[in-house]
Amino acid sequence: MNADIGRTEMEIVTQLKATRNQTLKYFDLDDKHLDRVYGPGKWTVRFLLHHLADAETILFDRIRRVLSEPRQVLWAFDQEAWANSLDYSRMPIDLSRRIYDAVRGGIIYQAGLHYETEGGREFVHSITGIRTLKDEFDKVAAHNEHHLRQIELALKGSEAGPTAET
Numbered sequence: 001m002n003a004d005i006g007r008t009e010m011e012i013v014t015q016l017k018a019t020r021n022q023t024l025k026y027f028d029l030d031d032k033h034l035d036r037v038y039g040p041g042k043w044t045v046r047f048l049l050h051h052l053a054d055a056e057t058i059l060f061d062r063i064r065r066v067l068s069e070p071r072q073v074l075w076a077f078d079q080e081a082w083a084n085s086l087d088y089s090r091m092p093i094d095l096s097r098r099i100y101d102a103v104r105g106g107i108i109y110q111a112g113l114h115y116e117t118e119g120g121r122e123f124v125h126s127i128t129g130i131r132t133l134k135d136e137f138d139k140v141a142a143h144n145e146h147h148l149r150q151i152e153l154a155l156k157g158s159e160a161g162p163t164a165e166t
């Protein structure tokens with residue numbers, strides 16, 4: 001899974017900081033922009049931001065478990081169930097912003113300490129199988145970049161673009 005075999009701690013930390021900084025500015029959007037979607041039937045920018053905060057907590061939990069208790073089975077999570085059960089439509093955006101920012105800070109800290117020295121530690125993902133700590137750090141950055149592209153697409157031409165109501 002690790003496409004960035006030669007990546008260094010400095011490179012992953014730089015990427016994690018950059019995606020954090022890009023993401024944080026979107027939490028400050030007004031409701032009109034938070035309600036934009038990047039395609040019919042897709043999540044709003046608001047839901048994507050709540051999802052990023054939740055996904056960061058799960059990925060950080062995995063990172064800490066791999067560091068503390070390697071080789072265990074870690075379970076996938078159902079993002080739709082989280083969005084529905086945690087009622088993303090009513091969750092305060094600032095709460096998710098604070099969660100995202102704090103957890104990303106922890107991920108950046110752990111990446112700086114362990115990406116190269118402990119990156120080969122393994123765990124078993126319930127769906128994808130054997131993965132490494134490096135894989136998980138890389139996933140944090142790639143996952144965030146994926147959703148940043150969706151947010152940017154939703155906001156592109158936002159004056160005429162779709163909202164969740166259209």
